[in-house]
Amino acid sequence: MENSVTDQPLHPSEARLSPLDAVHVAAGAAFTDFAGWKMPVRYGSDLAEHETVRTAAGLFDLSHMAEFLVGGTHAAAFLDFALAGQASVIAPGRAKYSLLLAENGGILDDLVVYRLDDQHFWVVANAANHEVVAMALAERRASFDAIVDDETANCALIAIQGPEALAVLGRLESLSGVDLQSVPYYGIAQGSYGDANVLVARTGYTGEDGFELYLDVAAAPALWNDLVAAGAVACGLAARDTLRLEAGMPLYGHELSRETFPVQAGIGRVVALGKPGDFVGRAAVEAGPPVGARVLVGLTAEGKRAGRAEYPVLRDGGVIGEVTSGALSPTLGIPIAMAYVDPDAAAIGTELSLDVRGTAIPARVVSLPFYSRKAVS
Missing domain, CATH: 2.40.30.110 (Aminomethyltransferase beta-barrel domains)
Incomplete structure (x- = not known):
């Protein structure tokens, strides 16, 4: 997932601000224009932040990502049609990496689909493709009893990644209702952080163990500061880019595009050709590049x-x-x-x-x- 990180000039009057913007400013972060958002690219040394994630626990603000809550009687069937993967086989509390394809088989976006319960899914897409994904999901749900709520503006996303991520997150007394040890890789649990609801997913984009936490924007600064106090180190998007490259994870806009078939990118396995019924892009994928x-x-x-x-x-x-x-x-x-x-x-x-x-x-x-x-x- 994601788009490339470069030191693009900022246009403050146009850029969207993370709910953690004031926290980053106070910490002395350098910023970049990232898919229309003002985001921290680094706090000090890219190399030091990279090493922190490989050896300890790094903290990332990913609040620019797009989140959609999909629910309803036909939610699973709708996602089976809309996406290349098979959402209906995801067990509650688990997740799958998936693709949103165009009719011609090209990739509109890569995303992660979490199943919260029988009728609710949490779909996370890339910031630069927010509108593309929103439009495609709206168009593809026409014949299904399903609702798609865009929660992006209400949701902050904080990721803690690295071999010490579990230990650091476990020190938070305000985080309750989640047995962190029992959350599997590509799993998700619902809990509380103080008075706010939080989704705790064991996913990431660095090649390390770690968690991604989704919660209301108003609660995000306190969570970030608590994690820093517990031992996590703030890291920018430049380090995240080199981490994902070392882990061989594709980057939308570079390895993935509308002109790319999944099989070309080495992710043909993500396309569930064995699932029943049609899905957008099936015929083109079956024909191949x-x-x-x-x-x-x-x-x-x-x-x-x-x-x-x-x-x-x-x-x-x-x-x-x-x-x-x-x-x-x-x-x-x-x-x-x-x-x-x-x-x-x-x-x-x-x-x-x-x-x-x-x-x-x-x-x-x-x-x-x-x-x-x-x-x-």
Whole structure:
């Protein structure tokens, strides 16, 4: 999920403000324009914030994300039709990563679907695609007894990520009604933070264990400050971007787009072709992308110069692909990238090059993710 993080100039009169904006200002954050929102890109060092998440507990403001409450007798059937995944098989208290497809099979957005109970689902979409998702869900529910409520303006989202996330979150005396230890990965529980209702999900976008907490905007500053007091360290969206890249997680607007079929991005498994009935994009997905369509691969390179988005990928001097995301990995200490390449250049171990500002840097196709906490620990 998400769109790329860059130091874009801010236009204060136009940018939407997070409910935590005053907290970030007081903490000395640097800000960026992110999908029309003023969001903290860093508080100090990107590298230090990245390392905090890999070794301790980092805190992120994700209140720019879009949230929809879907309910009704036909809520599950509606989502089965509207999305590529099969929401009806999600057990209450669990979640699935899913896709919103166009009729032509391209990806309109990637999102997470949580099932709260038999008739209620919590759907979380990317900030930049908020209106696209809202419009698509509204259009696709026409023949279903289902209601879609856009809760984005009422909801704050705070993520705590890292190996110490569970311990830090467990220190909050004001958080009640949730047995954190029993919440499984891709699970969700409903509880209370003081007088506010809170959804506690064991999900994230960093490759580490962690939780994402959804609650009323008015309660968000107190929760953030409590988590900092309990040992979490505020982190910006720049660190979150390098964390997700190391974890091999696709980024909308880079690895995913309206022109991308799920199978090209290596997430064809998300499409539930075995579910009964039709869903938007089924026929196109079954037909598949054009012959020779490029596919997503992981690349590691030599030296310290990293390929960035839109840099060409070369083989024997010819362009056979393009980088979608790249960085010098803070954890691994080598350049890493994801790129779309011609199918005959996608095999693991294939030797390629990255055109880094006119210099061909040797690179090799590797399996994703680049980093796994189970493998490293």
